[in-house]
Amino acid sequence: MSKTTFDFNEGEVLLIDKPYQWTSFDVVKKLKFALKIKKIGHAGTLDPLATGLLIMCTGKLTKKIDGFQQQEKEYEGVLVLGKTTPSIDLETSFDSETDISHLTETDVIEATEKFKGEISQIPPQHSAIKVGGERVYKKARKGIPVQIKARNVEIKAFVITKIQFPEVHFKIICSKGTYIRSLVRDLGNELNTGAYLKALTRTRIGDYSLNNAFQLNDLIENFSKKQ
Incomplete structure (x- = not known):
């Protein structure tokens, strides 16, 4: 994913490749504190031993979480x-x-x-x-x-x-x-x-692919460089 500028309070939809042995909530906590996001949640839990696409919503877009959860x-x-x-x-x-x-x-x-x-x-x-x-x-x-x-x-x-x-x-x-x-x-x-x-x-x-997802550390590093 090429995007490197974000407005987390207004709302972002972030595609994350969940790391192996991380819980979905681990990813929420990591992003919340590393990027100082006030409001963030995920759409659709992955087991700790599973990897792959996790959709994160921040700010005003957290209201869309249920819609993402409904998708195939x-x-x-x-x-x-x-x-x-x-x-x-x-x-x-x-x-x-x-x-x-x-x-x-x-x-x-x-x-x-x-x-x-x-x-x-x-x-x-x-x-x-x-x-x-x-x-x-x-x-x-x-x-x-x-x-x-x-x-x-x-x-x-x-x-x-x-x-x-x-x-x-x-x-x-x-x-x-x-x-x-x-x-x-x-x-x-x-x-x-x-x-x-x-x-x-x-x-x-739905229409969101793992191919367009961030590696967790890459997202944090890319955002941090912009600050």
Whole structure:
């Protein structure tokens, strides 16, 4: 992104490539204090172990956050068949292993068909949604299961781009509220092998592309040089 001058109080829409292992709120805090922004928020949470496009709104444009959250999302990622973790990613240790030697590429591709269109999915126990006023991941980390209601989402595309067992590379286009980890978990269950998410990058939100996003440190450095 070429823009280097900003008016954060009047309002800016900033595209950030969220770093690996940062929470979305970590990015909010970093920008708020590094750039002295009074009012800032993000549109659409990314898990700490995911990377990619995070839309930040400042000043008067924070009122547009809900509009950005409603837009479709695009992701690219890698799942691994035959192993599971409680968090469905690498945040937690492996808790099961299953032989996958019988699987074929056709098995995997055909299984994705069940998860296209409007589907019902249950968010992961390790997620930031609130149940009873508390983030469910806090209880999950203590080993306390929480009853989470299923939600309806739309999977507009679920494309397998490469298979090199046990790894499966994919691209997904989906509606707001979709949990990619839940898709990975449910695909693993459909194949009777289990699965976990190894890597995930959000590449697009609506018309906004990761290709136009700032690296976090680059944005801070570029702005600081203008002061």
